[in-house]
Amino acid sequence: MTDEARDALRAFVAERDWDQFHTAENLAKSIVIEAGELLEVFQWSGDVDDARVREELADVLTYCLLLADKIGADPQALILEKLATTRTKYPADKARGRSDKYDRL
Amino acid sequence: MTDEARDALRAFVAERDWDQFHTAENLAKSIVIEAGELLEVFQWSGDVDDARVREELADVLTYCLLLADKIGADPQALILEKLATTRTKYPADKARGRSDKYDRL
């Protein structure tokens, strides 16, 4: 189902001949730049305008999909693979109700 | 970015009773923190270890999906909605082959 988003992004980039700018490094920079704009919505208060959150989150997601496509990875597969690792680092019985890092559990 | 990833993340969070930590603001902080770790792979060189990129990108995507779920948004819908706006800000004929911001096109 992300194929639809991925294909729309590929077409958007191709129409503008922007692939030349989309090195993995530039996309990684773009992800943190947009993540900063997302955090800006929460800079002074947690009581925020949802429309701004949606828009900034969309920008982060967009660059994440472009980077995933650049390295030939499927976003959902990346998430599920990493989740398997995280499950072992944070066993439910030890981690329940705690925000500590795994090495402090 | 499908229901499968969302449902796996929901189960993972529920098993650990972590929803209490996942305010929209904390998730936005987490996205930029993980985006910084992704950029760290590229800190001194663009010639990087793909396995590290996959792992750090997975972390950014994971928090993006958790935030999308928190605000009741579908990640793919967010991307496609934002892409429609971006298409109008960056008309293909004006933006082709240029990395300038829309207000400089």
Added chain:
Amino acid sequence: MTDEARDALRAFVAERDWDQFHTAENLAKSIVIEAGELLEVFQWSGDVDDARVREELADVLTYCLLLADKIGADPQALILEKLATTRTKYPADKARGRSDKYDRL
């Protein structure tokens, strides 16, 4: 932020022949990477360990001084110059007690 810190950093970098890695762009990447580590101290709670804040803030400041030195700027002069601009964008009488951006004052 004085010559003492700048000179100590210059000597540290020279002894390690690290100037070759310290392009303005790599230093800018390093600043946001370290800023993310600083924010990680506050990821799940505002009640934090001051020693960690001091250490991570030191890293951000260190790369800021290296970048300032790279572009031949004096950190204190940069701050005071920008403050003059900000004073005009945020007149005390309009901005008092408000966290709004200048274009919303």
Added chain:
Amino acid sequence: MTDEARDALRAFVAERDWDQFHTAENLAKSIVIEAGELLEVFQWSGDVDDARVREELADVLTYCLLLADKIGADPQALILEKLATTRTKYPADKARGRSDKYDRL
């Protein structure tokens, strides 16, 4: 010598009654937000406008000084203290000409 910058910032904040917004956490968020804007200058190319770098670096430095002041730390002392630690983690003879992390030296 940063006393001048620190005192100017304290006066600027006091005139606007902004200390109420400047929790350590909000300042840490602000540092990474501004660091993202600094990186944006380098988003697509390392060939950049120095005036923009100066302005964005000034913003990062400003929030760094505000956070240092908030936790009662002297920026220069923080840098020199951390540098002493870093010298031991990166011995000149081992680290010379290498960008590897200390645990890979």
